[in-house]
Amino acid sequence: MTGVVIIGGGHAGFQCVDSLRKGGYAGPIALVDADPHLPYQRPPLSKGYLLEGADPDTLLFRTAAYYSEQSVNLHLGVAAAAIDRERHTVQLSNGLSLSYDQLVLAPGASIRPLRVTDEIADQVHYIKALGDIDRISAQLGTAQDLVVVGGGFIGLEFAATARKLGKNVSVLVRGPRIMNQNVTPELSGFMLEQHRAHGADIQLNTSIETVSRLDNGSFEILTTDGRTLSCDMLVAGIGVTPDTRLAEAAGLECDEGIVVDASCRTNDPAIFAAGDAVSFAHPLADRRIRIESVQNAVDQAKVIAANICGERAEYDSVPWFWSDQYEFKLQMAGLHQGYDRVVQRGTTESGKFTLFLYRGERLIAVHTVNKPADHMAARKLLAAGISPSFAEAADESLKLNGLLKR
Amino acid sequence: MPKVVYVDFQGNRNELEVANGMTLMQGAVMNGLDGIEGECSGSCACATCHCYVDEAYLDKLPEMSENEDELLDGTASERLGTSRLSCQIRMADDLDGIVVQLPEEQ
Numbered sequence: 103m104t105g106v107v108i109i110g111g112g113h114a115g116f117q118c119v120d121s122l123r124k125g126g127y128a129g130p131i132a133l134v135d136a137d138p139h140l141p142y143q144r145p146p147l148s149k150g151y152l153l154e155g156a157d158p159d160t161l162l163f164r165t166a167a168y169y170s171e172q173s174v175n176l177h178l179g180v181a182a183a184a185i186d187r188e189r190h191t192v193q194l195s196n197g198l199s200l201s202y203d204q205l206v207l208a209p210g211a212s213i214r215p216l217r218v219t220d221e222i223a224d225q226v227h228y229i230k231a232l233g234d235i236d237r238i239s240a241q242l243g244t245a246q247d248l249v250v251v252g253g254g255f256i257g258l259e260f261a262a263t264a265r266k267l268g269k270n271v272s273v274l275v276r277g278p279r280i281m282n283q284n285v286t287p288e289l290s291g292f293m294l295e296q297h298r299a300h301g302a303d304i305q306l307n308t309s310i311e312t313v314s315r316l317d318n319g320s321f322e323i324l325t326t327d328g329r330t331l332s333c334d335m336l337v338a339g340i341g342v343t344p345d346t347r348l349a350e351a352a353g354l355e356c357d358e359g360i361v362v363d364a365s366c367r368t369n370d371p372a373i374f375a376a377g378d379a380v381s382f383a384h385p386l387a388d389r390r391i392r393i394e395s396v397q398n399a400v401d402q403a404k405v406i407a408a409n410i411c412g413e414r415a416e417y418d419s420v421p422w423f424w425s426d427q428y429e430f431k432l433q434m435a436g437l438h439q440g441y442d443r444v445v446q447r448g449t450t451e452s453g454k455f456t457l458f459l460y461r462g463e464r465l466i467a468v469h470t471v472n473k474p475a476d477h478m479a480a481r482k483l484l485a486a487g488i489s490p491s492f493a494e495a496a497d498e499s500l501k502l503n504g505l506l507k508r
Numbered sequence: 509m510p511k512v513v514y515v516d517f518q519g520n521r522n523e524l525e526v527a528n529g530m531t532l533m534q535g536a537v538m539n540g541l542d543g544i545e546g547e548c549s550g551s552c553a554c555a556t557c558h559c560y561v562d563e564a565y566l567d568k569l570p571e572m573s574e575n576e577d578e579l580l581d582g583t584a585s586e587r588l589g590t591s592r593l594s595c596q597i598r599m600a601d602d603l604d605g606i607v608v609q610l611p612e613e614q
Contacts, residue, residue, distance in 0.1 A: 120540075143549050150551075160530060168540045396549070424553050431553055431575065474553045475578035503582055 105130030110208030114377030121407030256339035436467030585611030
């Protein structure tokens with residue numbers, strides 16, 4: 103049996119299934135994922151999931167009935183072990199072999215592990231899959247003092263969740279700023295204040311030197327700047343690495359990610375790739391990039407499905423992503439690297455504002471705090487290549503949607 | 509299980525069981541119903557789960573947040589007095605039988 107085989111059941115893998123069927127693809131579809139659950143959404147895991155009762159059914163993309171109605175063969179709890187490009191087959195860890203006409207790789211990224219001794223390593227929590235959150239919830243009831251390593255989105259979202267649950271939280275941030283790679287210093291500084299105002303102990307320019315386990319089961323952490331912290335639970339969110347193992351073993355071109363062209367095809371015309379694991383030349387970037395976001399996964403999967411259905415589709419969507427921390431909704435649209443001017447609309451004190459990031463006179467990104475309507479309008483402006491003047495950007499009385507119509 | 513009646517733009521009625529605690533957006537999306545997208549996974553950040561709520565149920569809904577209000581100003585289909593984002597409506601016993609109309613575009 104041939105057809106489309108999709109490896110990975112995250113946003114990219116699932117979207118590919120759905121878009122293939124909506125696009126009229128009638129051949130067999132197989133979806134392979136090492137996670138035993140029905141395909142589910144991961145973003146809420148570090149956000150509201152623990153606060154909202156942690157019901158895994160609320161995370162599902164679709165109920166089980168959908169996959170049978172759409173004739174999708176699910177291979178869950180099974181890993182893809184190898185690709186045979188000559189025979190067009192994928193070997194699974196349970197010994198099955200699946201044939202494909204087209205193969206879609208959506209393997210995502212692997213957690214970067216904290217460097218600690220083997221004895222401690224088993225005790226460190228990460229946030230990637232439902233199983234991780236089950237382990238965290240099992241311990242969170244009795245734990246009171248938490249140390250979070252990493253000042254990126256995952257670590258901060260989890261820190262905010264833990265504070266809402268009444269835990270004492272310290273966050274160790276390696277660099278001088280939180281979310282250093284992804285937001286401007288203005289926004290980073292604003293959110294640092296908010297975390298501290300909510301009682302999180304955020305320590306900058308520091309990291310873990312050593313961790314030891316005390317007789318009472320708690321951890322003692324020595325930081326690189328010579329401080330000692332103790333905690334009941336240690337959670338790390340220090341980034342991910344693209345999961346290129348299978349692609350590399352199959353001889354596909356990889357360069358800090360699986361390399362794909364504008365139609366999300368690898369250097370093997372029968373193999374596509376999408377999502378966190380993919381490295382590509384985005385029309386808005388001046389070098390090849392990799393984007394870890396829902397939007398990127400979903401839009402690349404749509405492009406792949408369209409190509410498999412016989413259309414000629416290329417990926418050029420404006421990147422966007424979001425983060426929820428306490429009562430703040432951060433939304434980032436565009437690629438801000440290389441900006442040289444920030445224009446702000448709304449006051450920082452109000453807790454609702456929009457930052458327009460320009461390179462020269464060209465608008466390249468818009469970051470918003472609790473301004474979802476501005477975010478939605480900004481995505482349209484960026485997609486249309488419209489750059490408001492600096493004065494227009496700063497003027498709260500001008501609706502952004504209005505600028506689209508000129 | 510309580511039921512939700514989703515009426516699509518063409519007027520087709522789909523009656524689905526949606527468990528208490530799930531949002532109307534999740535109920536539609538998980539069952540593969542077209543007409544509601546929910547591209548932000550239900551975090552009130554995108555306005556692609558816009559629906560028109562039957563007036564009989566409007567008063568039973570939670571109050572609208574400022575974010576929801578602002579997002580509804582930018583929906584793809586016209587905002588009406590009955591417009592809500594379906595990700596902000598959690599199913600509960602007193603909403604059993606709620607009827608929501610889906611817009612032409614999200």
